[in-house]
Ligand SMILES: Nc1ncnc2c1ncn2[C@@H]1O[C@H](COP(=O)(O)OP(=O)(O)OP(=O)(O)O)[C@@H](O)[C@H]1O
Ligand SMILES: [Mg+2]
């Protein structure tokens with residue numbers, strides 16, 4: 417038997433076999449049947465979700481001997497050549513390695529001639545965003561005067577990086593990341609076809625680790641086969657991928673519920689003893705708490721929960737022990753911890769700190785409330801929500817919290833004037849800036865220098881009014897808001913909304929790009945603006961024009977919230993740090 421990697425062996429050969437992209441495949445099939453195929457398409461979407469696959473099927477559909485047809489037969493010479501990659505009329509070019517002007521000129525020459533033996537020449541330009549500006553311009557000329565019977569398909573993981581003029585000449589299809597269920601379903605189907613025995617827990621671990629990319633899911637399956645042979649167990653897959661056991665996550669949840677710093681630190685100790693990768697663990701914890709949040713906000717049956725049916729009752733049980741606000745807070749803290757683990761040298765220390773923040777998160781909640789009151793806010797801030805928490809939660813406003821975030825997103829460490837040390841967490845870990853999210857609501861009215869406000873000033877009046885309307889619509893959906901509230905800039909024009917995130921919020925920005933939040937966001941945009949807007953998520957460059965040193969200190973000293981806190985708790989400013997600063 418010849419060996420063929422699973423992803424290739426099971427590459428869909430018809431539109432109907434492509435999973436989860438019906439919005440694309442149906443439109444393409446209709447275009448073919450009604451003879452209205454465009455000259456150029458952009459297939460955009462994250463890696464491994466079917467872009468190249470769909471492009472090849474479109475090529476077959478156009479050139480099939482029994483076509484043009486939405487259901488190519490896959491048996492004629494043309495279909496077979498295209499599948500084998502040997503068709504002279506279907507050019508697949510990797511723009512990453514052919515990104516220059518010369519290659520595009522060559523391409524223009526090639527498409528000038530009629531197809532050799534087919535109806536259409538189809539040019540599939542992979543990673544099209546990698547083209548140089550010159551090459552893009554040359555390509556644009558071709559798209560402006562498209563040769564007869566040539567179809568361009570630009571596949572890209574970053575459509576936002578394509579030049580606007582090219583985008584406006586092409587029909588854009590946004591491929592979406594696949595859901596947990598879709599990926600799990602395919603893994604199961606293919607495992608059956610390969611006559612493997614695979615435990616449901618193993619399918620779940622693989623599907624979660626695939627993070628929306630079916631190709632990644634299938635390569636992981638392949639690794640699991642290489643590792644475990646024909647019987648694939650949950651334990652094997654966890655070992656292979658360094659994924660922690662569910663019981664470890666249960667222990668974390670229990671520690672948080674009991675607010676037991678001791679249990680949390682013991683957990684880190686055990687992970688290290690077991691040789692676990694701490695970053696992995698943190699990612700798993702993020703997934704877990706995200707699931708809990710979704711279960712709390714939607715319900716346990718929601719399609720948005722990335723867990724198989726068997727695990728859901730357990731998730732529901734855990735989610736019920738926390739308020740939605742708590743879970744949102746936990747989620748943010750873990751995201752910040754993940755960023756720390758990624759960028760800083762001592763993973764143990766940062767994980768310990770992160771978990772201690774989790775443990776203390778509920779105690780910090782009342783402080784946020786106090787701050788809101790100081791600000792004279794009448795609205796009840798969503799993030800300050802112990803009201804919704806179970807009544808058994810101890811609310812200890814008496815002990816001063818060790819630190820808090822302030823309006824500029826930097827953290828102020830409070831040095832208590834009289835008491836020896838903050839008593840919130842009795843550990844040897846040094847205090848550090850809290851990474852609690854600074855929410856839009858926590859911006860004091862008198863802080864015109866904040867990024868968010870600068871952004872609003874930046875956008876035009878009408879657009880900024882719309883941005884405001886969009887923001888308040890999103891606030892109604894706590895889960896979605898928890899993801900976008902860290903955006904530092906909102907820019908909007910007639911076509912798209914651009915959300916900028918701080919450079920250290922990569923994980924958050926990535927999660928926002930997954931299908932569920934994206935679809936929710938687009939729905940809100942459509943509702944508010946009445947138009948189908950694109951959403952583009954970007955990271956701010958690491959060096960923003962941020963204030964430093966004395967200037968920053970001066971700002972804090974003026975800040976009414978900081979002043980009120982100093983008065984109320986009787987402290988002084990000892991240090992000012994940005995989150996994530998050493
Ligand atoms: N939507 C899908 N339905 C079925 N199989 C899929 C789908 N997406 C990906 N696959 C599987 O993953 C493999 C790779 O998919 P494909 O090459 O189409 O991804 P892509 O979106 O072009 O990714 P990249 O951006 O990395 O080029 C396919 O051979 C197929 O096995
Ligand atoms: Mg591809």
Ligand SMILES: [Zn+2]
Pocket residue numbers: 479480481482488489490491492493494495496
């Ligand atoms: Zn055919």
